[in-house]
Amino acid sequence: MTSIGRGTGDREVVVPLLVHAQNGADRQVDALLDTGFNGYLALLAHMIESLELHRLGREQVTLASGETHLVGKYEATLGFGGAIHSVEVIEAGEPLIGMSLRWE
Template sequence: MITGFVNVEFEPILPLSIRRADGKDFTQDAIVDTGFNGWLSLPRDLITQLNLTWKRRGRAILGDGSECVFDVYEAVVIWDGTPITIPVDEADSKPLVGMSLMEGYQLTIQVFEGGQVELRKVGTV
């Protein structure tokens, strides 16, 4: 199970461990974004700090209908205790956890400041 909290702005937050290029793990809070179907988005300065590997360009349609082109990197995150390699979209926003990273999990959010955020793998108790 993965746990987090609801912050003062009512954003569901999950702490993520992201492996830097030197092999050390870096912890970063990220907002759960159910409207984002990607894996993870990070701002450019954090991608640079982590020295992530560039993979390709990506394209997306935003909520307002506009199209966005962005760089896609590769990172290793520790997800539910297991290191996995995922694509990371560069975005001019706070770090976001997307639906692709949460696939196979049940999301529960207590919607009040300090409330608990839980991701539980489906099929486990």
């Protein structure tokens, strides 16, 4: 089995990603693996802004609590698992990697 991240004392998995910025200022991001998130990647709004990611529009998301929110949706290129991936990114309260990226 290939390791994709490291465990924490809180029994969470943190996955290191390299997000390629439009302005060339790539950024290393440690994202929590969220098995309930079926998207690719979620980042904080200020990270998205500093990376100058291309905006795709807005998307409605449903949280584990059942609440729905309308959030910004963006496009990013990132390094993960030894490969480069083009993925959709949504705004969130913390960096999360979703199951879509894990199984790509």
